[in-house]
Amino acid sequence: MRFSxxxxxxxxxxxxDAEVVSHKLLVRAGMIRQVARGIYDYLPLGLRVLRNVExxxxxxxxxxxxxxxxxxxxxxxxxWQESGRWDVYGKELLRLKDRHEREFCIGPTHEEVITDVVRxxxxxxxxxxxxxxxxxxxxxxxIRPRFGLMRGREFIMKDAYSFHADKADxxxxxxxxxxxxxxxFARCGLxxxxxxxxxxxxxxxxxxxxxxxxxxxxxxxxxxxxxxxAANVELAALGEVSADAVTEEASAELRRVATPSKxxxxxxxxxxxxxxxxxxxxxxxQKDDGTAVAALVRGDQTLSEAKLRAALGCDWVRLADSHTVxxxxxxxxxxxxxxxxxxxxxxxQSLHGIRGAASGAxxxxxxxxxxxxxxxxxxxxxxxxxxxxxxxxxxxRCGEGAYTIRRGIxxxxxxxLGTKYSKxxxxxxxxxxxxxxxxxxxxxxxxxxRTIAAAIEQSHDENGIIWPQPLSPYPIExxxxxxxxxxxxxTTEKLESSLREKGHEALVDDRDERAGVKFKDADLIGIPLRxxxxxxxxxxxIVELKHRGDGTVEEIPIAEAPARLAEKIG
RNA sequence: CGGGGUGUAGCUCAGACUGGUAGAGCACUGCGUUCGGGACGCAGGGGCCGCAGGUUCAAAUCCUGUCACCCCGACCA
Numbered sequence: 001m002r003f004s005x006x007x008x009x010x011x012x013x014x015x016x017d018a019e020v021v022s023h024k025l026l027v028r029a030g031m032i033r034q035v036a037r038g039i040y041d042y043l044p045l046g047l048r049v050l051r052n053v054e055x056x057x058x059x060x061x062x063x064x065x066x067x068x069x070x071x072x073x074x075x076x077x078x079x080w081q082e083s084g085r086w087d088v089y090g091k092e093l094l095r096l097k098d099r100h101e102r103e104f105c106i107g108p109t110h111e112e113v114i115t116d117v118v119r120x121x122x123x124x125x126x127x128x129x130x131x132x133x134x135x136x137x138x139x140x141x142x143i144r145p146r147f148g149l150m151r152g153r154e155f156i157m158k159d160a161y162s163f164h165a166d167k168a169d170x171x172x173x174x175x176x177x178x179x180x181x182x183x184x185f186a187r188c189g190l191x192x193x194x195x196x197x198x199x200x201x202x203x204x205x206x207x208x209x210x211x212x213x214x215x216x217x218x219x220x221x222x223x224x225x226x227x228x229x230a231a232n233v234e235l236a237a238l239g240e241v242s243a244d245a246v247t248e249e250a251s252a253e254l255r256r257v258a259t260p261s262k263x264x265x266x267x268x269x270x271x272x273x274x275x276x277x278x279x280x281x282x283x284x285x286q287k288d289d290g291t292a293v294a295a296l297v298r299g300d301q302t303l304s305e306a307k308l309r310a311a312l313g314c315d316w317v318r319l320a321d322s323h324t325v326x327x328x329x330x331x332x333x334x335x336x337x338x339x340x341x342x343x344x345x346x347x348x349q350s351l352h353g354i355r356g357a358a359s360g361a362x363x364x365x366x367x368x369x370x371x372x373x374x375x376x377x378x379x380x381x382x383x384x385x386x387x388x389x390x391x392x393x394x395x396x397r398c399g400e401g402a403y404t405i406r407r408g409i410x411x412x413x414x415x416x417l418g419t420k421y422s423k424x425x426x427x428x429x430x431x432x433x434x435x436x437x438x439x440x441x442x443x444x445x446x447x448x449x450r451t452i453a454a455a456i457e458q459s460h461d462e463n464g465i466i467w468p469q470p471l472s473p474y475p476i477e478x479x480x481x482x483x484x485x486x487x488x489x490x491t492t493e494k495l496e497s498s499l500r501e502k503g504h505e506a507l508v509d510d511r512d513e514r515a516g517v518k519f520k521d522a523d524l525i526g527i528p529l530r531x532x533x534x535x536x537x538x539x540x541x542i543v544e545l546k547h548r549g550d551g552t553v554e555e556i557p558i559a560e561a562p563a564r565l566a567e568k569i570g
Numbered sequence: 571c572g573g574g575g576u577g578u579a580g581c582u583c584a585g586a587c588u589g590g591u592a593g594a595g596c597a598c599u600g601c602g603u604u605c606g607g608g609a610c611g612c613a614g615g616g617g618c619c620g621c622a623g624g625u626u627c628a629a630a631u632c633c634u635g636u637c638a639c640c641c642c643g644a645c646c647a
Contacts, residue, residue: 012596012608013582017640028581037639092646109647143571143645157647209647218646305645319644410647447647481606516607523607534606544606 001474003509003518008045010521020216022456023148025465029525031473038145038153045525046452048473050156053448054135056187056470057158064180066131066160071113073137077103079112083424088315094141106139111421111443114161118439119427125165128429128439129173133160135448149453150218150409160444165431167418170440174206174416177444181210181412184446189468190411190455195221196231197413198306206416210446211408212454221408222389226401234304236389236403239396240349252356252370254339259367263334265299268367272358276300280351280359280371282336284320284328284343287312292320292328296338296347299358301387303348311346311384335360338377339368345377348386409454410447417441459549465526466549474507475569477527481515481534491543491558492533498562504569506531523548529568531561 008030017034018024026032031046042050058068077095080086086093086105094106107113114132122128138157145153160177164170178194185192190212197209209232211221222236223229231237262268269276279299285308286292293312297303308317322333328343329336337359338345357371371377395401419438422428428436452471459466469475476499480492492508499506507527509518515534522530532544542555545565556564 009580011581015581016576016583019641034639090645138647140647142647144641144643146641151646155647159647413647445647450647479606484605514605514607514609516605516609519607521608532606536606 001505001507003507004511006045006507007043008525009043010524018148020147020150020453020457021460022150022216022453025456025460025524025526026148026453029465032149034148038142038151040149040152040154045473049452049467049471050448052471052473053188053451054156054158057135057184057446057448060180060184060187061133061158061160064131064176066133066162068134069117069132070134070136071107071110071117073107073139074104075107075110075113077105079116079425080105083112083115083421085112092140092142094139107136108138108140109157109443109445110134110136110159111161111417111441112425115421115425115427115441118161118163119422119425122163122427122429122439125429125431129162129164129169131160131162131173131177133158133444147216147218147453149449150457152449155450156448158446158448162442162444163422163427164440164442165429165437167440170416170418170442171206174414174442177414177442178208181414181444181446185210185212185411185451187470188451188455189459189470190451191458192411193221193223193230193406193408195223195408196229196235198232198235198309208414209408209410210412210414212411212451212458213406214409214454214457215407216457217407217409217454219408219410220388220405222391222393222403222405224395224398224401225404227395227398229395229397229401231389232306233388233390233405234306236393237396238349238385238387238389238393239399240352254368254370254372254376256361256363257367257369258365259335260365262365262367263332268358269299272367272369274358274369278357280338280347280354280357282338282341282360284325284336285317286320286324288314288316292324292343293317294328294336294338294341294343294345295386296345296351296381297387298348298350298354301348301350301390303386304388307384307386307388308346311382311386329360329362331360331362331364331366335362335364335366337362337368337371338381339371341377345381346386347381347383349383350387352383409450409457411451411454412444412446414444415442417443460526463520464524467526467528469528469570472527473525474527475504476529476531476565477507477509477522477525478531478533479509479515479518479522481532483510483512485535487538488533488535491538495531495533495543495561495565499565502562502566504566529565531565 010030011028014024014028033041096104135158139154142153145151162173192212194208194210197207220233222233259268262271265279276299281297281299283295295308325333355372358369359371361368389403391405393403422438427439431437456465480488482488496506496508528548530546537543545554
């Protein structure tokens, strides 16, 4: 490819609306362009990277025995009504009507559609198992898209769905896909970690996320320092804590104190001069059945909604609005507490036996101090693991290690779905005994476009992108330093054609620009191997190979160049 | 949806407070010099100042509305 004819409008300045480095660099390198909030064009270089990720994904999925198909982006409402998600998915689901006023949505995920395909064709256990996948544009009308390709509304996803006669076979496939994902992300040249995860709106009971490790990641993951356990902090298991400083605190008399307009834990803590870890933070939630529940964590802890959902056994919870809070506690937001509260209470296990604590008094502008579990609240309180893990928390799996927290970008997730969708959509089969049974399902997603952003977040420097070789838009770039020196031009052309004979398409910067401009653009675009062909080198009979990643330079004799370079491309 | 902010040339931004011929740098075109890490000179082209109303002799500037985009929060692959 000749750079002079490539459509790659590079920029010296990053657009102001780009925040994260992957977004800035993708735009500056002329790979993507924003069209609307969370919606992007892929320009030629960006598309080549996208195709590389897709190619690796397809190769590994095919190798794993999955079959590619393509489902519609526009899906009829009926299927979504059958599964019940038409009502529960909310505004993230982009709904539209056709000319006959029939309702559709643009698919944010395709469990319904694929299940419809399978139920119409599968009759017998002999038709199973099946693993079907597609690479497709999805649309999720996110509340707040951001960070370029990291959280777009329209994005490209590989979604696979597997169908099985029994749970054991489904779990086998789950592990198989887990291993396939490890191969995929390893082949993409990414440093990643598979972690236990929440199942969220997709549903199901077992899930792992594949997180690319990067400081700018939106997710926090807890990993044990001793054993292999790792999980999203919202799900990372915490053992029962032994009596700590809080519970050893001498019991005090329950007292009511005035705390005018002090609503947050921080406000009240500094006002009363009581440490935040001796606060009982009381959050009022609404469950999916409409009832309210109070969730307690310590003032220094963050409640995990995922854990709360699990503890309550419900599909979703939502922080209650001010109206509900007032109804439940009899006070404005900021003054809720467990003492005398009518609503059901679930508390983090670390609050068991707490004494000498502070909490809201369920009365405007008042808090309680000297609160003691057992004496002042309970016994109806349910204790559970409700808080997000923090660095230093002990790992309950091995009981030895402590958690370290790292940031990650979720690029893939695997779910064991069970029969959630097959039951709702009546996707059944006849087993060997002639019994009608619902199909066991798993689903497996990879954010193709997000993987591109994650690769950049993980691998870049102040000059631009550093692509892992397998994702690079071109495997190698050749820069002829001069266009007037015939030896330079001829060597460049020979090198280009001999690489092409070996199956490698080089990007040749044949623009009539000064060398500095070409070098800067090369760094920005991030092709990992760069060959400089210049007069100086030719006089010595060599070309220079510069590695974009570590900046090292190798001198390669011209005659050996095609073979040596092809070898490095791999 | 709540809070904050921004819309002026392809990109980054001045100009607005105090209304009076629309600017700079980069990019682009031509010529010359230069030529291994974003060169220099000279000469050019390019703007419904987001959009719509209003005030005014006169609006990029003041007022109202609207749209778009960004950030923080709740939410989420």
